[in-house]
Amino acid sequence: MMMHMMKVIRISFLVGLLVCAHEVYSQQLSLSSQYHQNMLTLNPAYSGFEESTKIVASHRSMLTGLQGAPQSSYVSVEGQGAQGKMGLSFIAFQDRTDIFALTSGMVNYVYKAKLGEESSLNFGLGAGVKNYSIDLDNAKVNNTMDPVLFGSLRQNQIAFNVEAGVVLHAKFLELGAAIPQLLANDPKFVANNGDILNMNAVRHIRGSIKLNFNLNEKKTVVAYPLLVVRYVKGAPIQWDANAVLDIKKYGWIGVTYHSNYAVSVSAGLRHKGFGVGYAHDFSMGRVNDFSKKSSELILSYQFGNKAVDKEWKEKMERDLKTIGNHNIAQEEAIEELEETQEEKEVKINELEEKVKELEGKVEEQNELLKSGAYNTGGNNSGTGNAPTNGTDNSSSATASTTGPMRKAKAIHFTDEAGKQASKGYYVVIGSFASKNNAQKWKKKSEANGDYNTKILYDSQLKMNQVVVFYTDQQDSAMTERLKRSSTQKVWVLNLE
Numbered sequence: 001m002m003m004h005m006m007k008v009i010r011i012s013f014l015v016g017l018l019v020c021a022h023e024v025y026s027q028q029l030s031l032s033s034q035y036h037q038n039m040l041t042l043n044p045a046y047s048g049f050e051e052s053t054k055i056v057a058s059h060r061s062m063l064t065g066l067q068g069a070p071q072s073s074y075v076s077v078e079g080q081g082a083q084g085k086m087g088l089s090f091i092a093f094q095d096r097t098d099i100f101a102l103t104s105g106m107v108n109y110v111y112k113a114k115l116g117e118e119s120s121l122n123f124g125l126g127a128g129v130k131n132y133s134i135d136l137d138n139a140k141v142n143n144t145m146d147p148v149l150f151g152s153l154r155q156n157q158i159a160f161n162v163e164a165g166v167v168l169h170a171k172f173l174e175l176g177a178a179i180p181q182l183l184a185n186d187p188k189f190v191a192n193n194g195d196i197l198n199m200n201a202v203r204h205i206r207g208s209i210k211l212n213f214n215l216n217e218k219k220t221v222v223a224y225p226l227l228v229v230r231y232v233k234g235a236p237i238q239w240d241a242n243a244v245l246d247i248k249k250y251g252w253i254g255v256t257y258h259s260n261y262a263v264s265v266s267a268g269l270r271h272k273g274f275g276v277g278y279a280h281d282f283s284m285g286r287v288n289d290f291s292k293k294s295s296e297l298i299l300s301y302q303f304g305n306k307a308v309d310k311e312w313k314e315k316m317e318r319d320l321k322t323i324g325n326h327n328i329a330q331e332e333a334i335e336e337l338e339e340t341q342e343e344k345e346v347k348i349n350e351l352e353e354k355v356k357e358l359e360g361k362v363e364e365q366n367e368l369l370k371s372g373a374y375n376t377g378g379n380n381s382g383t384g385n386a387p388t389n390g391t392d393n394s395s396s397a398t399a400s401t402t403g404p405m406r407k408a409k410a411i412h413f414t415d416e417a418g419k420q421a422s423k424g425y426y427v428v429i430g431s432f433a434s435k436n437n438a439q440k441w442k443k444k445s446e447a448n449g450d451y452n453t454k455i456l457y458d459s460q461l462k463m464n465q466v467v468v469f470y471t472d473q474q475d476s477a478m479t480e481r482l483k484r485s486s487t488q489k490v491w492v493l494n495l496e
Helices: 002-019 021-026 285-289 306-371 435-447 474-485
Strands: 053-061 071-081 086-097 100-116 119-135 154-170 173-179 188-190 196-198 204-211 221-232 238-247 251-258 262-271 274-283 294-303 405-408 424-432 454-458 463-471 491-495
Touching: 100 154, 154 188, 251 274, 262 294, 306 424, 306 435, 424 435, 424 474, 435 454, 435 463, 463 474, 474 491
Parallel strands: 405 491
Antiparallel strands: 053 071, 053 294, 071 086, 086 100, 100 119, 119 154, 154 173, 173 204, 188 196, 204 221, 221 238, 238 251, 251 262, 262 274, 274 294, 424 463, 424 491, 454 463
């Protein structure tokens, strides 16, 4: 009969049933105080929720000091795939309470439907097996001759398990719902005398709501409240209220209130992908009379974090940009120095040209003095000063058109096209040994409005004469010279 089986287990488990009846009766699934660090333990739709591959291991001891108290352990692996459109995870649990044990393994798949830039809807489905076991060999009994104890004392029952979940993620809001033990299997243990013990795996419902508040622009410091509700038919609703401060790079600290059971404080550290956390439950109510301690340890390793990789990439880009800016600044400084050097060279060249120009003028004056080419005045009778080169210098200039004049042979002069210059009178405004200086002087004259300015080359004196006026009449040439003599030094060149 069923009473035989109950006699076997009542000694070791009765106290636990009395002090935590609300836990045993309403929840066949393990309880945790750090699920906020691994949400797929609550809902399969959280698998691959983060942009990384994550491995987590945890162990929880409840009601320390109470014989046969619950012990829970799990290992999980999760990651993303298909460019973030899907998530995968595997999780293995083992829960042990006195002579009862449950070992399970689940594979979860998640499809992520993108709803907007910062919102998505995740659908999760998990499938696996559960192994229920009972170990009557370790039972504490009053009657060792109870027929239940004869025969197979250790029994196992395997059942399939399916879970489903959904999570809505919209900016700072995460809203989730899950149904563990969807199949609600009913594994049976048969005693040696034919008695049957049903485990009655009951379908559960879990709901969660989480609000993420980013405390900095990079979203690396987050504070969030998290409310979790559990429901199973025939029992009161249980709920947890969590408040967590999570610094992504360094760790977290949190406080959890388990309704009618305990207040839990948790804290964890992270370093280079590794994480370690610890939670301690401070029991309340009737449970506190039997055990004051429940503790939980969690270890994790995270790699391939796209957010971290992105941060590293952005840092590298900033560093490269800074280096690039320095290089640009150096290049600009070099260009500025080169421009300054070029300006100096231009000024030096200009000064050299001016020196050459002055030297040409001095040379020109010396040649004029040597040739006696100046006629310092005269009248219509030709009594002006004669040149000293021995040539005939009779002048037809009148008294009103006196001025310096040089006579030369036209055969010694060529124009810019290389043709022999025409005979006549030329008004000269400059004489240069350098052709380059002569051309500059010509351009300057043209800029001042003398568009007929030309250059004649004197092959005898090796000089370039800049002329602005030509005529075959001496009077016209002398008149033009007088017009200009007030603003510049000019003379008349008479080519015969």
